[in-house]
Amino acid sequence: MHSPSRSNRAYRNVARVLRPILMVVTKRDWRGTEHLPTDVGFIVASNHMTNVDPVTFAHYLWDNGFAPKILAKASLFKVPVVGAVLRATGQIPVYRNTTAAVDSLAAGVAAIEAGEAVAVFPEGTLTREPDLWPMAGKTGVARLALMTRAPVIPVAQWGAQDLLGRYSKWFKPIPPKKITVVAGPPVDLDDLYGRPLDNVTLREATERVMDAITALLEDVRGEKAPAVRYDMRKAVPPGEKRVGGDHATKPELP
Template sequence: MVKRIPLRQPRGRLYRASACVIRSALRLTTRKDWHGMHDMPAEGGFIAVSNHVTYADPLTLAHFLYNSGYAPHFLAKSPLFEVPMFGTILRKTDQIPVHRGTVRAKDAVDTGMKVLDSGGVIAIFPEGTLTRDPDLWPMVARTGAARMALLTGVPVIPVAQWGAHRLLGRYSKVLKPFPRKRITVMAGPPIELDDLRARPLDNDSLREASTRIMDTLTVMVEQMRGEKAPVVRFDMRKKTG
């Protein structure tokens, strides 16, 4: 049985209540196959990066991090914060909206850096959206996670996962809670980025950091699936695999 580790940082009543509801629902519908939860940083802020296959991924990632002793702040698309009641919960629990393609696009990074400076944990899906790879492999990432990592110098912890798509298919709105689905989540050692932090923060550095993040997550997903990922990673900008 995987026991919950006490939270490193206290959070408000609504956050704890929301976590309790999510944990209870996932205990009924999933079976934990978790690895590495005792090997993550014992102190200081860090960025948890994960692959993204289904809209259920934030819940299963939050479950893993919360039981590991962390109360993560998720970066999420700004339209979600406008959804009645759900948006209120996101705002009241200090999740971070991402305003893509607007003059406020930088706000998410600035807010995330403040969270990290205070010793908090940022959870982010570097791809920025559900993978478009036809076989659900990690695709080319956006540079937001890399930018935050290089600016702050905090550890970037890969937390790969596999199985949540059986609970809620990609783009599906129909839950399949029974029988309980096995969810594999694995945390790994920090991704090596120190050499890039010594370089100017330019597009080359951001792309290299993003590639290292996705390379690490892909290897971990390969291990979970017992398969090899495609040699060429799917790139939404090129619309090819």
């Protein structure tokens, strides 16, 4: 097949290695490709269940003509080999809780304005929801969307967790696993454009994106997600007791 027109040599070389492997170890159920814009830069936002789903997500986009610029945590860029690949293929490091965070946002905006597909996992990390439903998202995707007014395409993935379980180190390529990836229509954010980028606006936009992803995943799984979305900021880790409000926890003595 032809490589996406926006892919560089490094990206094409990586695809030549990974794509044949993915074609063998997966059975692909890909839907909703008609919703992926072909004439403008856009944001594509997916749920995040396992460390392998960025690869299956990229495979879906690559085979449909896009070389995604994925927002990935900055620590990955320091990992030998992995970091070199990320840099060579033009992925975007996300610097969390630092003054460099604005650089990540600026890089994402620049990529969208250049006509790229910018891939985002709004949850920011693997979901902690016990049954792998999407948890509460971070507001970075909303900020990026409202600053650029670019289309936000929601995507649901299911099946990648069978290749590599959440937190697992054991890759299970045999037998080939069914990977379902479904894109939906753009999330409607029109009424939020022009409003101040305060927490209320950013949370509203984020919730709409997460609602769209969750609805797609409900259809794929044939189940209903929990009525209240899991929120890491409010959850209490096992063995800890909440004191003094939502964010204060105190380890219990054994």
